[in-house]
Amino acid sequence: MRNLICDLSHEIIKPYVTKNxxxxxxxxxxxxxxxxxxxxxxxxxxxDIQDQALNETKKLLDQSNVDNVTLILDSHENMFDYIKTFKGVFFNLGYLPKGDKSVTTKTDITLKTLNQILPRLEVNGFILYVIYPGHDEGFKESKALFDHIKTLDPQIYKTVRIDLPFQDHNPPYILWIHKQKSDQLM
Ligand SMILES: C[S@@+](CC[C@H](N)C(=O)[O-])C[C@H]1O[C@@H](n2cnc3c(N)ncnc32)[C@H](O)[C@@H]1O
Structure with a gap:
């Protein structure tokens, strides 16, 4: 087990993803x-934007004989240069554990990518964020994301929050945005 919030983030999306x-x-x-x-x-x-992440991930995938993955050294804000259709997007925000803490996800880029994903999300598609408000940039990112997501039409986007309400020091939490209806006008 890594930690409760990361484990839960996997359990939440499992029933919504298929082998297609x-x-x-x-x-x-x-x-x-x-x-x-x-x-x-x-x-x-x-x-990911770090070589170290690609190297570590490649090692892990090779050890597990997994070959249905494309690793891309680029910022997530450019994801649509590579992909057109998708079911969901998973963000585990913040910095690389045991890596350079200054290389962390940034509020403005995280919001920019969210705004690019939303109109491309299919009905029943989703975005899942694991958010870490316990460090300075993460705190800013958490607030900005929350403030933005709460402006989305709740008839179209259902947002679920899972957190640790009794833990000190701004613990990590999950925001899961699930698209229930088309936002295209008929
Ligand atoms: C908390 S770690 C991710 C944990 C990971 N999913 C795992 O299973 O180990 C956050 C990662 O986001 C990466 N990152 C930061 N800014 C990024 C960006 N603009 N685009 C893509 N990755 C970014 C960091 O380099 C770091 O490796």
Whole structure:
């Protein structure tokens, strides 16, 4: 077990992904989420901006004989240069565990990517965020994401929050946005 919130993030999406689905891992890190997504979907496109993340993920996938993944060294804001259709996008925000803490996901880029994903999301598609408000940039990112997501039409986007209400020091939490209806005008 990694930690409760990361484990729960996997359990939540499991029933919603099939072996016909394409998934995007927006922040591959050490590859644990990529490996999980590969086990439940047809193919995963995984992004990170650090060579270290690609190397670690490649090692993990090779050890597990997993070959339905494309690793891409690029920022998630460019994901649609590579992919057109997908079922869901998974973000495990923040910095690489045991890596350079200054290389962390950034509020403005995270919001920019969210705004690119939303209109491309199919009905029953989703975006899942694991959010870490316990460090400075993560706190800013958490607030900005929450403030933006709460403006979405709740008839179209159902948002679920899972958190640790009795833990101190701004613990991690999950925001899961599930698209229930088309936002195209008939
Ligand atoms: C918490 S880690 C991800 C953990 C990972 N999913 C795992 O299973 O180990 C966050 C990752 O986001 C990456 N990152 C930061 N900004 C990024 C960006 N703009 N695009 C893609 N990845 C980014 C960092 O390099 C770091 O590896």
């Amino acid at each position: 689905d394409i998934m995007i891992d927006a922040t591959m890190g050490n590859g644990f989420d990529t490996l999980f997504l590969a086990s439940i979907s047809k193919h995963v496109y995984a992004f």
